Amino acid sequence: MLEYLVKRMVASVPTVIAVVLAVFFLIHIAPGDPIDILVGENASGVMKAKVVKEYALDKPLYMQALFFLKNVFFKGGGKSIFYGKSCFDLIRLKFVNTLFLGGTAFFLAVFFSFFFSFLSFFYQGRLADKVITFFATIGMSLPSFWFGILLLIVFSVKLKMFPVSGTGGFYHVFLPALTLAVPMGSYVLHILRGELIAKKNERFVLSLKARGIKEFLIYVKHILKNALIPVVMVLALQTGFLLTGAIITETIFSWDGIGLLLITAINVRDYPLVQSLAIFIAIVYIYSNIFGDVVMAFMDRRITFEKRDL
Amino acid sequence: MRKGIYRIVFFTILIFCFLGYLLRPDYYSVNLSQRLLPPSLSHPLGTDFLGRDLMSRICLGGLISFGISFISVLISFSIGFLVSFFAAVKGGFVDKILVSLMDVFQSFPGMLLAIVFAAFFKGGIYGVILALCVSGWVGFARLSRGLMLSKLKENYFVYSIASGERVLKAVLRHILPNIKKPLLIQTLLAFSGAIIVEASLSFLGIGIKPPLPSWGNIIADGKEFILVAPYISVIPGLFLTLSVLCIKNFLKID
Numbered sequence: 001m002l003e004y005l006v007k008r009m010v011a012s013v014p015t016v017i018a019v020v021l022a023v024f025f026l027i028h029i030a031p032g033d034p035i036d037i038l039v040g041e042n043a044s045g046v047m048k049a050k051v052v053k054e055y056a057l058d059k060p061l062y063m064q065a066l067f068f069l070k071n072v073f074f075k076g077g078g079k080s081i082f083y084g085k086s087c088f089d090l091i092r093l094k095f096v097n098t099l100f101l102g103g104t105a106f107f108l109a110v111f112f113s114f115f116f117s118f119l120s121f122f123y124q125g126r127l128a129d130k131v132i133t134f135f136a137t138i139g140m141s142l143p144s145f146w147f148g149i150l151l152l153i154v155f156s157v158k159l160k161m162f163p164v165s166g167t168g169g170f171y172h173v174f175l176p177a178l179t180l181a182v183p184m185g186s187y188v189l190h191i192l193r194g195e196l197i198a199k200k201n202e203r204f205v206l207s208l209k210a211r212g213i214k215e216f217l218i219y220v221k222h223i224l225k226n227a228l229i230p231v232v233m234v235l236a237l238q239t240g241f242l243l244t245g246a247i248i249t250e251t252i253f254s255w256d257g258i259g260l261l262l263i264t265a266i267n268v269r270d271y272p273l274v275q276s277l278a279i280f281i282a283i284v285y286i287y288s289n290i291f292g293d294v295v296m297a298f299m300d301r302r303i304t305f306e307k308r309d310l
Numbered sequence: 311m312r313k314g315i316y317r318i319v320f321f322t323i324l325i326f327c328f329l330g331y332l333l334r335p336d337y338y339s340v341n342l343s344q345r346l347l348p349p350s351l352s353h354p355l356g357t358d359f360l361g362r363d364l365m366s367r368i369c370l371g372g373l374i375s376f377g378i379s380f381i382s383v384l385i386s387f388s389i390g391f392l393v394s395f396f397a398a399v400k401g402g403f404v405d406k407i408l409v410s411l412m413d414v415f416q417s418f419p420g421m422l423l424a425i426v427f428a429a430f431f432k433g434g435i436y437g438v439i440l441a442l443c444v445s446g447w448v449g450f451a452r453l454s455r456g457l458m459l460s461k462l463k464e465n466y467f468v469y470s471i472a473s474g475e476r477v478l479k480a481v482l483r484h485i486l487p488n489i490k491k492p493l494l495i496q497t498l499l500a501f502s503g504a505i506i507v508e509a510s511l512s513f514l515g516i517g518i519k520p521p522l523p524s525w526g527n528i529i530a531d532g533k534e535f536i537l538v539a540p541y542i543s544v545i546p547g548l549f550l551t552l553s554v555l556c557i558k559n560f561l562k563i564d
Binding site: 145247 | 410413414415417418419420421422425426427429430431432502506509510513514515516526529530532533536537540543544547550551554555558559
């Protein structure tokens with residue numbers, strides 16, 4: 001178990017470095033001079049000289065890459081041009097809000113998807129099941145930016161129940177969290193329902209029934225426990241969806257998180273900040289996937305043995 | 311659900327967009343006296359904040375969305391297939407390098423990769439296609455590498471190589487037909503994903519640049535006017551959701 005965790009952590013280090021290097025190469029393959037991209041074409045000579053020094057742009061490419069790595073890991077990703085602060089400090093400040101939004105969305109999605117998938121599992125093949133799966137199928141293909149606007153029109157403009165935008169407590173977080181939760185929840189619902197139905201028809205259920213175990217206990221201790229394993233994996237993979245969905249949702253609802261920061265940075269052409277954000281989101285994504293794998297290994301010990309020689 | 315309803319709806323949307331594009335070619339004509347009109351006979355889907363007819367804009371926007379997504383899925387399919395071909399057939403060191411390259415690309419959530427690329431390449435049609443390809447090829451590469459590896463040991467492939475066929479030709483003639491079903495499903499999923507990503511990029515203002523319409527930027531325009539004219543963003547979103555839904559379930563018959 002611990003061995004598996006350590007192995008995954010060690011194996012992630014080269015990936016993280018490769019991700020940082022990939023982001024580093026972005027300014028070199030993008031059209032235009034890297035200096036112009038970083039500070040804008042109309043920047044003063046002093047400013048340009050400063051950036052050349054800060055990013056070692058006058059040195060050969062491998063030196064620049066080393067400089068970039070050092071910048072990211074030891075100097076907080078360099079200075080944001082628009083905000084004038086260290087990029088990672090800025091990101092850390094905003095990430096709390098994104099975490100709050102993502103966490104609320106996660107709980108909403110898990111709660112509703114579990115509730116409705118149990119409902120549709122128990123009424124399998126009947127009207128309730130059909131209605132739930134129908135809406136979940138639609139929910140999976142909802143583009144989050146459009147759904148957010150729909151929610152705004154219905155709940156904020158027509159019913160005046162929730163604020164249109166802004167950052168704050170649970171009152172403010174509800175609509176953006178719902179925007180994120182519906183596509184994710186629909187997806188989880190499909191997976192969980194499918195798993196429950198598949199596990200119900202397996203032979204161990206028949207044998208448990210033959211032994212006279214109570215129906216309730218079979219459902220909770222055997223069917224649900226087995227069905228949860230792939231669901232946990234899916235939930236861990238949804239972190240990526242939550243992070244990228246947050247970019248769009250935060251823009252719609254002016255939620256002051258890293259997604260809005262990314263869009264602001266793109267709009268004011270603050271490319272060091274864009275790079276730092278890309279690195280940050282990728283790293284969060286990598287480690288949340290590892291976290292999901294480890295939780296899954298904890299639930300299903302077979303994985304630890306199969307993946308021992310990673 | 312009736313037989314193949316998803317396909318019928320998808321082709322209806324496609325034909326509607328095409329007909330609308332041919333019959334109402336006034337997607338740029340600004341008419342400030344007819345701003346923000348609700349749907350009526352002369353403007354079946356209303357007008358936007360510059361008095362442009364929304365129906366023709368939505369139709370053209372749909373064609374642009376479909377076209378861009380289709381092209382980028384084709385490109386990412388080809389790139390992914392080529393990469394997986396080299397990885398699976400060459401094996402060894404080449405395989406290791408290519409797989410770690412895929413790992414790096416998969417360490418970014420797809421949408422983030424697309425947003426960052428579109429931002430660095432300043433959007434526009436080519437920027438969006440590039441962004442979609444960069445974020446899309448790795449899914450194909452990973453899937454077809456796995457499938458190909460499982461088929462390379464099959465007897466029919468070994469015999470065809472032994473009888474002197476070129477490897478690429480043998481893969482195309484014997485392996486591709488055997489793995490086409492999962493690849494087709496992946497293509498459809500990638501297509502629907504590409505449509506959503508393209509719309510999101512245009513919505514964020516780093517995709518298709520106005521005055522060229524796209525479902526994404528029409529919705530973004532409408533967002534400023536949800537108090538007076540909610541239909542501007544509701545209608546293109548409806549088209550978008552329906553087409554994504556239908557493409558995802560394209561193969562579903564029951």
